[in-house]
Amino acid sequence: MFSLNDGAAIPSVAKRAETNDVNQRIPMSFVKGCNLLAGLALALSGGLMLACLVGLQGGRQSLFMQWTGLVVGMAVAAGAAFVLVWPDQRNLKDAHRYFDRLSHIAMTEFSSEVIGARLIPLPKRHPLAEVAERLTTLIGDVSAEIQELEHARSAAEIRARRATEERDRIKSILCSLEEPILAIDRFDEVILANPSAESLLDFHVESAEHRALAQLVRCENLVNLLTTAARRKNAETCNDEIALGNATGDAAWYRVTASKLAAETAGDAEDAAEPAGAVAVLRDIGQTKALQRRNADFVSSVSHEMKTPLAGIKAYVELLADGEAEDEATRGEFLRIIASQADRLQRLVENLLNLARMEAGVVKVEKKPRPLNEILDEALSIVRPAAEAKQITLVADLSRMYLGLLADRDMLLQAAINLLSNAIKYTHEGGRVILRSRMLDTNVCFEVEDTGVGLSEEDVKHVFEKFYRVKKDQGMAPGTGLGLSLAKHVVEDVHGGTLTVRSVQGQGTTFTVTIPGSGQMS
Numbered sequence: 001m002f003s004l005n006d007g008a009a010i011p012s013v014a015k016r017a018e019t020n021d022v023n024q025r026i027p028m029s030f031v032k033g034c035n036l037l038a039g040l041a042l043a044l045s046g047g048l049m050l051a052c053l054v055g056l057q058g059g060r061q062s063l064f065m066q067w068t069g070l071v072v073g074m075a076v077a078a079g080a081a082f083v084l085v086w087p088d089q090r091n092l093k094d095a096h097r098y099f100d101r102l103s104h105i106a107m108t109e110f111s112s113e114v115i116g117a118r119l120i121p122l123p124k125r126h127p128l129a130e131v132a133e134r135l136t137t138l139i140g141d142v143s144a145e146i147q148e149l150e151h152a153r154s155a156a157e158i159r160a161r162r163a164t165e166e167r168d169r170i171k172s173i174l175c176s177l178e179e180p181i182l183a184i185d186r187f188d189e190v191i192l193a194n195p196s197a198e199s200l201l202d203f204h205v206e207s208a209e210h211r212a213l214a215q216l217v218r219c220e221n222l223v224n225l226l227t228t229a230a231r232r233k234n235a236e237t238c239n240d241e242i243a244l245g246n247a248t249g250d251a252a253w254y255r256v257t258a259s260k261l262a263a264e265t266a267g268d269a270e271d272a273a274e275p276a277g278a279v280a281v282l283r284d285i286g287q288t289k290a291l292q293r294r295n296a297d298f299v300s301s302v303s304h305e306m307k308t309p310l311a312g313i314k315a316y317v318e319l320l321a322d323g324e325a326e327d328e329a330t331r332g333e334f335l336r337i338i339a340s341q342a343d344r345l346q347r348l349v350e351n352l353l354n355l356a357r358m359e360a361g362v363v364k365v366e367k368k369p370r371p372l373n374e375i376l377d378e379a380l381s382i383v384r385p386a387a388e389a390k391q392i393t394l395v396a397d398l399s400r401m402y403l404g405l406l407a408d409r410d411m412l413l414q415a416a417i418n419l420l421s422n423a424i425k426y427t428h429e430g431g432r433v434i435l436r437s438r439m440l441d442t443n444v445c446f447e448v449e450d451t452g453v454g455l456s457e458e459d460v461k462h463v464f465e466k467f468y469r470v471k472k473d474q475g476m477a478p479g480t481g482l483g484l485s486l487a488k489h490v491v492e493d494v495h496g497g498t499l500t501v502r503s504v505q506g507q508g509t510t511f512t513v514t515i516p517g518s519g520q521m522s
C-alpha cells in the first residue's frame with residue numbers, strides 16, 4: 001500500500017507544491033495574530049491614556065474619579081480587544097471544523113463528489129480559504145495518484161499470476177511428454193530438461209553442481225548439435241540421428257531436432273545478435289531403424305532366394321542353346337531341372353504375395369464352422385508321399401471328440417501342410433512324425449512332433465522370421481524360409497490363435513497350434 005508519507009509515491013504533487021512562493025507558505029493565521037496583538041496593544045494604550053487623563057483631573061477633585069477613569073479605560077480597552085479578537089476566533093472555529101472533516105475522509109474515497117457532500121467550503125473572505133483550497137487540491141491529486149498506482153499494482157499482480165500459471169502449465173506439459181527435451185542458454189548451460197531427458201542422459205538439473213552442457217551430457221554429437229544450433233545466425237533447425245546407450249547397455253537410436261531459441265533482449269541490436277540458446281527434441285527411432293534393417297534383410301534374402309533358381313534356369317538354357325544336350329534323354333533332364341527351378345521360383349513368389357497380403361490385411365478370409373480333424377486328415381494325405389519317400393512314419397493321433405472351430409479352410413490347411421512338410425524335411429530317414437489334436441479348455445489344439453535334428457535356443461528365437469534357415473541344416477532340404485513365417489501369420493493374424501515351438505537339439509522339435517474353438521462338441 002502507498003501512504004502520504006511515501007515520498008516516492010507522490011513525486012509530481014511534491015513538485016507542484018514546491019512551485020508556491022515563500023509568501024504563500026506563511027499561514028494567514030500568523031498575520032492575523034500579529035494584527036490582533038497590535039490591536040490589543042493599541043486599545044490598551046488608549047485605555048491607559050484615558051485613565052491617566054482622568055487621574056490628573058481627579059487629583060484636584062477626588063480619588064473616586066481616578067478609579068472611575070481607570071475602569072472606563074480598561075473597559076474601553078477590553079471592548080476594543082473583543083471587537084478585534086471575535087472575528088479571528090470565529091475564523092479559527094470554521095477552519096478547525098473544515099480541517100477536522102477533511103482529515104476524516106479516507107484517501108480511497110477522496111473525490112470532488114465526496115468533498116462537496118462532506119465539506120462546507122470556507123468563505124472566500126476567510127483568511128485560510130486559499131490555504132484550505134490548495135491543501136484540498138493537493139490531497140486530491142495525491143489520492144488520484146495513489147489510486148492509479150493501486151490499479152497498476154493490481155494489474156501487475158494479475159500479470160504475474162497469469163505468468164506463473166502459464167509457466168506451471170508449460171512445465172506440466174513438458175514433464176508429461178515422452179520425448180526427451182533439453183534446452184541450453186547462451187552460455188551453453190542446461191536451463192531445462194524434462195524427466196525423460198534426465199532419465200535418458202542420467203542427470204538431474206536441479207541437483208547438478210555444474211550445469212555446463214559438456215559436463216552433464218556425455219554424448220559429443222548431441223553437445224555439438226545443440227551448440228551449433230545456438231550459434232546459428234538464422235532460425236534453421238539442425239537434425240541428426242544419434243545413438244545413445246540405454247540402461248541395458250544397448251544403443252538406442254534417436255532423431256534429434258535442435259532449434260535456436262528466440263533472443264532474450266530485442267531492444268539492443270548488439271544484444272539481439274548474441275546467441276540466446278537452443279532447444280533439442282529427441283524422438284525414439286529404434287523401431288524405425290529395426291524396420292529398416294528388417295526390410296534390408298528381406299530384400300537381401302529375396303534377392304538371394306531368387307538368384308539361385310534363376311541362375312540354374314539360365315545355366316541349363318545356355319547349355320541347351322549351345323547344343324550340349326546331344327541326345328533326347330539329356331535334353332529331357334535339362335528341361336526337368338529348368339521346370340523344377342521355375343516351380344521353386346513360383347512358390348517363392350506366391351509365398352511372398354501371401355505374406356504381403358496378410359500383413360497388409362487385404363487377404364480375403366472366409367471363416368466358417370469346420371471340424372479340425374477333417375482339415376488335419378487332408379493335410380496328412382498331401383504330405384504322405386514325401387514321408388514315404390524318406391521312409392518316415394506318419395502317426396495320426398487325432399482326438400475322437402468333435403473339435404469345432406471357425407476357420408478359413410484353405411489357409412489353415414496350408415499352415416498344417418507347412419508344419420508337416422518342415423518336420424519331414426528335417427527328420428532323418430527312418431524317423432517319425434506325429435500329428436496330435438485335442439481339446440484344451442475352450443480352445444482346440446494340434447501339435448506336430450518329429451524326431452528330427454532339433455533346434456538350438458538361438459534358432460528357436462528366430463525360426464518364425466522370414467527367410468530364416470538354420471545354417472547347419474540347410475543342406476538337408478531346399479527351401480525359402482517362408483513356410484513357418486506364413487504358418488504363424490495364418491494361425492495368429494487370421495485365426496487369433498498362437499503358434500509356439502519347443503525343441504531339443506539332436507532329439508526333435510514340437511510345434512503347437514492353439515485356436516479358439518467354436519463351442520460345438522459331440
